[in-house]
Amino acid sequence: MDRASQLSDRQNSCLMVIFGATGDLANRKLFPALYSLFRDGVLPEHFAVVGVARREKAPEEFRRDVWEAVRRYSRFEAGDETWRDFSGRFYYLRSDLREPGTYGRLKGLLGELDERHGVPGNRIYYLAVAPEHFSPIVENLAAAGLAVIRQGSRGEGSRGAAESGDGRESEQGSHLPGWQRLVIEKPFGHDLASAESLNRQIRAVFDEEQIFRIDHYLGKEMTQNIMVIRFANAFFEPVWNRRFIESIQITSSETGGVEDRGNYYEKAGALRDMVQNHMLQLLTMIAMEPPSSLQTEAIRDEKVKVLRSLKPMDPEEIRKNVVRGQYGAGAIKGQKVAGYRQEPKVGPASDTETFVAMKLFVENFRWAGVPFYVRTGKRLPVKATEIVVQFKSLPEILYFKEYGKLAPNLLVFRVSPQEGLFVRLNTKKPGTEDFIAPVAMDFCQKCEAEANSPEAYERLLFDVMRGDSTLFTRWDEVALAWNFVDPMARVWAEGAPAFPNYAAGSWGPEEQARLFEAGGGWWPVYGQEGAEKVLG
Numbered sequence: 001m002d003r004a005s006q007l008s009d010r011q012n013s014c015l016m017v018i019f020g021a022t023g024d025l026a027n028r029k030l031f032p033a034l035y036s037l038f039r040d041g042v043l044p045e046h047f048a049v050v051g052v053a054r055r056e057k058a059p060e061e062f063r064r065d066v067w068e069a070v071r072r073y074s075r076f077e078a079g080d081e082t083w084r085d086f087s088g089r090f091y092y093l094r095s096d097l098r099e100p101g102t103y104g105r106l107k108g109l110l111g112e113l114d115e116r117h118g119v120p121g122n123r124i125y126y127l128a129v130a131p132e133h134f135s136p137i138v139e140n141l142a143a144a145g146l147a148v149i150r151q152g153s154r155g156e157g158s159r160g161a162a163e164s165g166d167g168r169e170s171e172q173g174s175h176l177p178g179w180q181r182l183v184i185e186k187p188f189g190h191d192l193a194s195a196e197s198l199n200r201q202i203r204a205v206f207d208e209e210q211i212f213r214i215d216h217y218l219g220k221e222m223t224q225n226i227m228v229i230r231f232a233n234a235f236f237e238p239v240w241n242r243r244f245i246e247s248i249q250i251t252s253s254e255t256g257g258v259e260d261r262g263n264y265y266e267k268a269g270a271l272r273d274m275v276q277n278h279m280l281q282l283l284t285m286i287a288m289e290p291p292s293s294l295q296t297e298a299i300r301d302e303k304v305k306v307l308r309s310l311k312p313m314d315p316e317e318i319r320k321n322v323v324r325g326q327y328g329a330g331a332i333k334g335q336k337v338a339g340y341r342q343e344p345k346v347g348p349a350s351d352t353e354t355f356v357a358m359k360l361f362v363e364n365f366r367w368a369g370v371p372f373y374v375r376t377g378k379r380l381p382v383k384a385t386e387i388v389v390q391f392k393s394l395p396e397i398l399y400f401k402e403y404g405k406l407a408p409n410l411l412v413f414r415v416s417p418q419e420g421l422f423v424r425l426n427t428k429k430p431g432t433e434d435f436i437a438p439v440a441m442d443f444c445q446k447c448e449a450e451a452n453s454p455e456a457y458e459r460l461l462f463d464v465m466r467g468d469s470t471l472f473t474r475w476d477e478v479a480l481a482w483n484f485v486d487p488m489a490r491v492w493a494e495g496a497p498a499f500p501n502y503a504a505g506s507w508g509p510e511e512q513a514r515l516f517e518a519g520g521g522w523w524p525v526y527g528q529e530g531a532e533k534v535l536g
Contacts, residue, residue, distance in 0.1 A: 012465050013046035014122035014178075015113055017106065018095060019137055020129035022065070025185065029216075030128065031066045032074035033457035036117045038086050039076045043461060046118040048089040050109060054096060076354055089117070097129065098136045103144035104476025110146070123147075123180030124464055127183050130264070131187055133227035135201045137181070141206040146178045157207070183212045187268060188473075191489065192482035197245065199475055208475060217278040218471040219456030221445060222415040225389075226285045227299075229413075229421070235288070236411075239391070241366045246408065249373040249388040250282050253380035253524055257333050257504070258354070263346030271324070274376040276485045278308065282415070284385060285373060287362050296470040300477065307480035311361040318491045323512045325355035326497070327379040330504030337379065337504045338476050350497055354378040357512040373515060375522065379504035384509075385415040388523045407438040413527055419445040422526055466483070 016034075018026055037043045053063055066087060068443055070078045078086075095108060096103035114121060125141060127134055130268070143146040182202070189195025202211060230236055252274060258265040264272065284303040291298040313321060328339035340346060340354050355377030362372065391409040412422035423441040463471055501509040513521060 012467075013052060013116070013121075013122055013463060015048050015110055015119050016124040016126060017050045017052060017110070018128055019052045019133070020127070021062070021092070022053040022055045022080060023055070023128055025128045026051070027065065027069040027074050027213065029455075029457045030126065031069040032072075033461050034071045035074050035086055036076055036455065036458050037083060037462060040458075041296070046093065046467065047118070048113050048117045049486060050106070050113070051090065051092045052095055052102070053092075054107065054316060056094055057092050058089075059092050063087045063090050064324075066090055082113070097133050098140075100143060101141055103140045107144050110376030114159065119178075123178065124183060125180065126183040126495070128185060131198075134184060136199060138202050138205050139155040141418045147182075147205050162220070165399070179210070180206070180466055181210050181466070181467070183208050183214055184215055187272055187480065188213055188478050190272060191486050195478055195482050199289045199478075207251075207526075209469070211475075212469055212474075213314075213473045213478060214460055215277050215281050215283055215471075216456040216460065217415070218473075219458075219460040220415055220419075221456075221459075222413055223282065224418045224471070225458075226413060230289050230293055231351060241411060242335045242370050243486060244391055244479050245370055246392045247371045247373060248286060248390070248391045249523055250286070250375075250386075251388075252279060252282075252376040253382055253507075254376075254378045255380060255383045257327070257340065258343050258346065260344060262343050263293060265354075266346060266350060266352050270354055270356045270378070271377055271485055271488060275356050275358075275374065276481045277473070279374050279376055280484070282385075282387060282480045283349040283374065284477075286389075287367055287372070288396055294505050296468065299470055304474070304480065306362060307477060307484065309362045309364045309367075310480075310484050311363045312484070313360075313487065315487070315491050318488050319359065321515065322356070322358040322488055323509060323515065324353035324492060324497065325357075325502045325509035326350070326352065326499035326513075327354050327375065327377075327502055327504045330379065330506065332379065332381070332505050339500050339504065340378075341369050341500070351492075351499060353492070353497075354366060355380075355502065355508045357508060357515060359515045372384075375512070377506065377508050380507055381505055382525050383417060384525045386525055387404070387413040387415065389413075389496055390523070406436060410523070412523075412526060414444075495530075509531060 018030060022024060034043070034049065067078060067083065070076075070083075091109065091113065093102075093106055095105065097362050110123070113119065123146070125137075125147070127137060138147070186246070205414075230240060246526070281303075284306040287306045288299075288302040289305065291302045326340050330337060330339075330340070340352070341348055341350050345531075346352075357373070357375035357377075360372050360374065361367070361370070389411040391411075393408050406426050407424065409426070410422070410424040412424075413424060414420045421443045424438050424513065425441065426436050426503070427439050429437045459469060463469070501511070507522070
């Protein structure tokens with residue numbers, strides 16, 4: 001069965017309910033992604049969307065909002081013919097998300113739409129809302145008979161959740177036809193204890209196989225390509241270990257500040273917002289062992305092994321190997337910007353970190369002794385996510401005796417916004433003189449004029465519709481990640497830092513230099529000054 005036909009049969013036909021349908025996530029990501037899937041011809045023939053939110057909107061007004069979102073953010077232009085068919089699948093229900101009566105009205109509407117669109121009772125519930133709404137929505141879905149754990153649905157994929165989740169089956173709503181799937185945005189809790197509590201509440205209604213914890217970094221094309229590049233090329237896998245690799249650096253930098261997300265960011269900070277999920281997920285993709293197959297649980301099992309192998313840090317090691325920062329006033333691309341404490345909805349003496357850098361180790365046979373450097377921050381000079389694999393230098397003989405120390409070989413994964421690979425090699429410089437210089441082999445996935453790569457949410461929504469959870473985080477991944485970062489948050493809570501400690505537009509606090517004991521430092525982000533900077 002080809003990709004288009006996978007979603008065209010009745011098994012994958014569904015109604016998608018988006019809670020928080022007037023919010024930023026729905027407008028910037030979900031509606032454009034759905035339209036792109038529609039234009040690509042991979043949405044099910046029998047498919048519709050119900051937007052649920054508090055604002056008063058007529059159905060046509062909601063569809064105009066969807067059109068505006070598609071016009072601004074989709075990689076396709078909204079044509080007249082395609083738009084009429086697409087927009088006719090959108091409906092709106094104004095409701096208080098905590099009001100039980102909402103869900104009775106939602107149940108009635110979904111029943112009508114099943115008949116109208118020929119959907120056999122399949123449901124996707126997408127929680128594009130603040131975390132405090134997760135539990136009430138799930139409880140109300142269950143109370144209204146809109147969700148049920150199917151008899152015998154548990155399989156290998158639920159192992160991690162069964163260890164700490166409730167796991168009991170609900171008979172309420174057992175008459176429902178079809179399947180139900182729950183999609184949850186981060187953050188999944190704010191520490192391990194709260195994540196476990198939330199997981200128990202959700203598992204009282206949904207089986208682990210029905211829960212799709214979304215991490216949009218896993219939907220990015222180059223993140224998916226990490227496995228292919230590692231395991232489908234004979235010249236990489238044999239050297240992908242401590243014998244040949246000196247270090248690995250993972251950077252996710254943002255030029256933007258917190259903007260209007262001050263309330264959320266004050267509770268989260270960079271550690272919870274980025275490190276616990278996105279950064280550790282990228283690390284697992286780089287460090288995992290070859291899976292036994294390409295099946296979902298085989299891949300997830302290998303990622304979990306990496307998280308279990310992370311070397312725990314005691315308080316003294318945390319103070320030595322983890323650096324936090326908060327941006328002050330500065331300039332981004334020549335424009336003056338305010339410091340974090342001057343942002344809307346941020347306290348004037350806030351201790352929330354907007355930057356984290358750390359050195360960590362994966363204690364297994366493949367990676368013993370190899371440092372992994374991870375950093376993420378806001379108001380940095382470049383918006384980019386990159387992974388730099390630095391290979392060990394050759395013995396100091398032969399060319400070293402003639403030319404001195406040679407530049408190390410690098411393999412750079414450019415995850416976003418520019419997607420591709422960058423390989424740095426040493427070669428003879430053209431000319432009559434023998435001179436060795438680094439050169440670049442540069443592959444850009446999006447540089448061709450006809451390139452129109454799918455966005456991360458397109459792939460993730462496509463996978464939810466067909467029930468493929470490979471690119472979503474399993475419960476034990478979430479728990480292990482919290483278990484790793486929680487000690488850092490506890491150490492930081494003991495004292496007030498000297499914030500702000502880096503200017504907006506810089507690469508973060510100077511203190512991060514101590515992570516590199518033997519000298520060296522961060523490799524320049526490719527987008528900073530281009531390949532010539534990395535080659536210098």
